[in-house]
Amino acid sequence: MVNVCYQLGVECIEVVDYVIPQTDIGRLIGSSYSGFSIMGKGGLTENDNTVWDIVNVSVICPVKDAYKIITDSKIEKEYIRKAEQEQIPLVVAKRK
Numbered sequence: 001m002v003n004v005c006y007q008l009g010v011e012c013i014e015v016v017d018y019v020i021p022q023t024d025i026g027r028l029i030g031s032s033y034s035g036f037s038i039m040g041k042g043g044l045t046e047n048d049n050t051v052w053d054i055v056n057v058s059v060i061c062p063v064k065d066a067y068k069i070i071t072d073s074k075i076e077k078e079y080i081r082k083a084e085q086e087q088i089p090l091v092v093a094k095r096k
Contacts, residue, residue, distance in 0.1 A: 001040050008033050013040075 005013065011030025018024045024044035028034055 001038075010034075013038060022081075 001013065005011075005028075008028070009031040010028045010033055013026040014029050015024050015026045019039065022044070023039065024038060025039045028036045028038055
């Protein structure tokens with residue numbers, strides 16, 4: 001991640017939430033890429049289902065300038081309603 005940040009001219013990554021332990025989602029800070037979401041996974045945190053655990057994150061929507069990760073089992077209507085009211089597009093990921 002350090003090399004990615006260096007190549008993009010990013011000053012830092014703000015950690016916002018996690019998908020599974022040591023698999024974090026953050027936001028790039030301090031370049032023309034500021035505000036872009038990024039996900040990083042620790043090398044010792046995998047098993048046979050880790051990729052699917054990450055892909056199963058179904059909705060990511062901005063809440064108070066941070067991203068709240070909502071899984072299939074915990075979709076909260078208030079976040080979806082707020083995003084719709086503010087005309088913020090939701091990102092949806094589904095397993096094929």
